[in-house]
Amino acid sequence: MAAIACKVLVLGGGPGGYVCAIRAGQLGLDTVLVEPGKLGGTCLNVGCIPSKAMIHVAEELEKTKHHAAGSRIGIRIDEPSFDLATAIAWKDGIVGKLNGGVRGLLRRAKVRILEGSGFLRDGKTCVVKSAEGEQLITAEHVVIATGSLPVSLPALPFGGHVISSSELLAMTAMPQRLAVVGGGYIGLELGIAYRKLGAEVTVIEALDRLLPHYDAELTRPVAARMGKLGIKVHLKAKALGLADTAGGLTIEQPDGTRADVPADAILVTVGRRANIDGWGLEGLQLAMNGRFVRIDEQCRTSMRNVWAIGDVTGEPMLAHRAMAQGEMVAEIMAGHRRAFDKVSVPAVCFTDPEIVSAGLSPDAARAAGIEIVTGSFPFAANGRAMTMEAEPGFVRAVARADNHLVLGLQAVGQGVSELSASFSLALEMGARLEDIAGTIHAHPTLSEAFPEAAMKALGLGLHA
Numbered sequence: 001m002a003a004i005a006c007k008v009l010v011l012g013g014g015p016g017g018y019v020c021a022i023r024a025g026q027l028g029l030d031t032v033l034v035e036p037g038k039l040g041g042t043c044l045n046v047g048c049i050p051s052k053a054m055i056h057v058a059e060e061l062e063k064t065k066h067h068a069a070g071s072r073i074g075i076r077i078d079e080p081s082f083d084l085a086t087a088i089a090w091k092d093g094i095v096g097k098l099n100g101g102v103r104g105l106l107r108r109a110k111v112r113i114l115e116g117s118g119f120l121r122d123g124k125t126c127v128v129k130s131a132e133g134e135q136l137i138t139a140e141h142v143v144i145a146t147g148s149l150p151v152s153l154p155a156l157p158f159g160g161h162v163i164s165s166s167e168l169l170a171m172t173a174m175p176q177r178l179a180v181v182g183g184g185y186i187g188l189e190l191g192i193a194y195r196k197l198g199a200e201v202t203v204i205e206a207l208d209r210l211l212p213h214y215d216a217e218l219t220r221p222v223a224a225r226m227g228k229l230g231i232k233v234h235l236k237a238k239a240l241g242l243a244d245t246a247g248g249l250t251i252e253q254p255d256g257t258r259a260d261v262p263a264d265a266i267l268v269t270v271g272r273r274a275n276i277d278g279w280g281l282e283g284l285q286l287a288m289n290g291r292f293v294r295i296d297e298q299c300r301t302s303m304r305n306v307w308a309i310g311d312v313t314g315e316p317m318l319a320h321r322a323m324a325q326g327e328m329v330a331e332i333m334a335g336h337r338r339a340f341d342k343v344s345v346p347a348v349c350f351t352d353p354e355i356v357s358a359g360l361s362p363d364a365a366r367a368a369g370i371e372i373v374t375g376s377f378p379f380a381a382n383g384r385a386m387t388m389e390a391e392p393g394f395v396r397a398v399a400r401a402d403n404h405l406v407l408g409l410q411a412v413g414q415g416v417s418e419l420s421a422s423f424s425l426a427l428e429m430g431a432r433l434e435d436i437a438g439t440i441h442a443h444p445t446l447s448e449a450f451p452e453a454a455m456k457a458l459g460l461g462l463h464a
């Protein structure tokens, strides 16, 4: 068996692993990255990037159809047509370009890439199996970045037309009827997009509302838009299994009766689980946090010089958290003093309209026993929103009542994902409401709703 010795071994080339490897290489650490699939992991290949590409296609098509139906802004076009296979090929092109980009960045940082699946024999030794055979790697530091996998339902195992987001994002023939089991962000982002692309979509959610991780005020505009798009929603309903009718899904309704939802494809998006199987966790006997690898504020596991980052360590399972952890761990391994002490890990739902949340919601702040003031500014009172036909939604600020330190910022509306940058910056910089209210925001922009929300929380609202 061929043997390699290195300073740092990174297991998994997703956003956590590849960022860690790049930074480690840049800092002069002899680094090996092991990845059996394509570089970029879930995010680049079957997650963030492909889903946002298809959401873009869906939005463009929907706009075109809107104008074809006679829009109020005077644009007239003939009946548009759409070719899913072309859109998927375009999406795959972006993914391919980014895969190549990651490979180039790793090479530039002098990271050695081993294509294969890694198995940790102990905290310093890894066997990598690839088409060429087996290689033994010994490393001073091991970074576990094996990510997550979609959760399946026992009554609806993946296979055939019961699919995860990965399969949906690869389909080149449009499912005419798509049942989405699970009303979290992945299910709704894709459900809304595929509705706009032409599928009949039904969402089945076990809880009493959609996007249960976000407060009801934020999710209401999304539910309203879904209704307008003609998406059927079954709340407090359970997916029981495949129906006798071809392809359909049997659900239990809130009153206990059963019904069949017709479906050509059943997308199961009931969550993601840590990828803790098949790479030697049993032998390492690392301390766990439930089904996730337990880490401290420096991403150290319970074993010396064995680190874990990203989805394998739990929520929030987001690419930017994985990347921030990866960068930090590389710097710690290189001798820098770092800790993961972020005020916020912003979360965005690329639904229609979009939702962004950074820091504490009003409910979470109150639950923590903090006396708060809040202010919301509706896009209906924002000139730029009117010029973009983007009135639904609002920006909300949550701050301590005593010193006005901003604790949380949320928004729902068209394009608000881009506000996540200002929100995070304000929270990380320890902004007070007065700082935000006193910052000149360019006119006319959607972002003017941000200082207006702060002014509202101060009782000084100008435009609403």
Ligand code: FAD
Residues within 6 Å of the ligand: 011, 012, 013, 014, 015, 016, 017, 034, 035, 036, 037, 038, 040, 041, 042, 043, 044, 046, 047, 048, 049, 051, 116, 117, 118, 119, 145, 146, 147, 148, 165, 186, 275, 278, 279, 309, 310, 311, 312, 317, 318, 319, 320, 321, 322, 350
């Ligand atoms: P992953 O990206 O899962 O990468 C883990 C890597 O480890 C994989 O490449 C895998 O092949 C490799 N691996 C596994 N086992 C081994 C082994 N034994 N040896 C070597 N390598 C191994 N997040 C956002 O922040 N924004 C979004 O908009 C967003 N949208 C999403 C949409 C969808 C449809 C999905 C499914 C996810 C989305 N996410 C989004 C979540 C995001 O993809 C993950 O949080 C992110 O990819 C986690 O990065 P990671 O590096 O921890 O793991």
